[in-house]
Amino acid sequence: xxxxxxxxxxxxxxxxxxxxxxxxxxxxxxxxxxxxxxxxxxxxxxxxxxxxxxxxxxxxxxxxxxxxxxxxxxxxxxxxxxxxxxxxxxxxxxxxxxxxxxxxxxxxxxxxxxx
Amino acid sequence: xxxxxxxxxxxxxxxxxxxxxxxxxxxxxxxxxxxxxxxxxxxxxxxxxxxxxxxxxxxxxxxxxxxxxxxxxxxxxxxxxxxxxxxxxxxxxxxxxxxxxxxxxxxxxxxxxxx
Numbered sequence: 001x002x003x004x005x006x007x008x009x010x011x012x013x014x015x016x017x018x019x020x021x022x023x024x025x026x027x028x029x030x031x032x033x034x035x036x037x038x039x040x041x042x043x044x045x046x047x048x049x050x051x052x053x054x055x056x057x058x059x060x061x062x063x064x065x066x067x068x069x070x071x072x073x074x075x076x077x078x079x080x081x082x083x084x085x086x087x088x089x090x091x092x093x094x095x096x097x098x099x100x101x102x103x104x105x106x107x108x109x110x111x112x113x114x115x
Numbered sequence: 116x117x118x119x120x121x122x123x124x125x126x127x128x129x130x131x132x133x134x135x136x137x138x139x140x141x142x143x144x145x146x147x148x149x150x151x152x153x154x155x156x157x158x159x160x161x162x163x164x165x166x167x168x169x170x171x172x173x174x175x176x177x178x179x180x181x182x183x184x185x186x187x188x189x190x191x192x193x194x195x196x197x198x199x200x201x202x203x204x205x206x207x208x209x210x211x212x213x214x215x216x217x218x219x220x221x222x223x224x225x226x227x228x229x230x
Contacts, residue, residue, distance in 0.1 A: 004158070033217055042119075042204050042220030043159065048213070056215040091158055095212050101166070102212025103149070106158035 002026075004107035006092050012113045013082055020078045021110045025094030032075050033104060034067055035091040043091055049075060050097070082114045118142045119207050121221035129229050134192040136224050138205030141186065145207040149218065150179060150190045153202045162203075163190070166211070192226075200228045 005024045013019050025032050030051050035043035046065070048056040051072035060067070064082075069075040079086055089111050093104040120139045128134045136150075146167045151159035165172040165179045165188070172179050178191045192199055202225050206218040 006158075031212065033213060035217070040222065042206070042222050043218070045213075045217030045219070048215055048217055056217070059217070093158075097212065101164065103161050103164060104213055104218060105161060106151075108156075108158045111156075 004092055004094050004105055006090075006107040006110050008110055009108060010111050010113075012115065014115050015082060015084060017082055018078065018080045019082055019112065020076050021090055021092075021112075023075045023077070023092030023094075023107060025074070025092070026096075026105060029094035029096045029105075030072065031095045031097055031102075031104075032069055033093040033095075034075070034077050035093065035106075036061070037089040037091060037109070038087075046077075079112075082112075084114050087112055087114045116141070117221075118145075119205055119219050119221040121203075121205055121224050123224050124222070125225040125227065127227045127229055128195050130197060131194045134190075134195045134199065134226055134228070136190040136192075136203050136205075136226065138188045138190075138221055139186060140188075140207050142207070142209070142219070143186070144209040145219075147208050147211050148179070148181060148188050149206045150177075151204045151206060151220075152199075153204060153223070159204055195226075195228045197228050197230065200226060202226070 032049040034046040037043045049069040089109045093106045149164040150162040202223045205221040
């Protein structure tokens with residue numbers, strides 16, 4: 001079990017540039033989540049995939065944010081025309097859907113700094 | 116409005132003593148509660164969870180208590196060890212595992228274990 005991995009771990013970009021982050025979930029997990037965490041706050045839910053279907057995207061912060069999960073495997077989160085307010089830690093989590101207890105396991109996150 | 120509240124930003128406890136971290140919630144639809152631990156520059160690590168059909172769950176040094184009528188839960192760590200120093204997040208969801216609404220997190224409590 002290699003856990004959830006995220007790449008890159010750090011990203012520095014200039015305002016107005018597009019950035020894309022990748023998340024590789026635990027291999028047998030069919031659910032995948034994206035969160036954003038800013039300083040002094042807890043993670044904030046952004047979007048959710050069950051297999052390849054994106055079942056919740058209304059929480060995405062604006063239409064500059066989009067996420068995909070082709071073939072129900074890895075996922076990407078793209079931010080277009082980045083703004084300084086997008087600077088945050090972007091966390092990915094995955095879980096295996098069960099009827100009893102189900103736990104989200106988080107990756108190490110991608111820290112984004114927009115200059 | 117904050118649906119999950121951790122009112123103590125920090126807590127200092129002596130090594131070997133009991134650490135008690137508190138969490139309150141306002142959404143009566145929440146049915147599943149989790150505690151995560153986070154070190155700097157890492158993603159949250161799952162500690163322990165409890166569903167609303169229970170009032171206590173224990174795992175080694177960690178015990179979570181749930182008081183549904185008061186909409187309050189607490190995490191007890193006994194005995195506290197230096198490696199327990201981290202930020203602890205309380206999280207809740209209406210669906211096991213999070214589902215379409217993801218997990219709702221509190222702002223976290225920074226636990227400092229003093230030797």
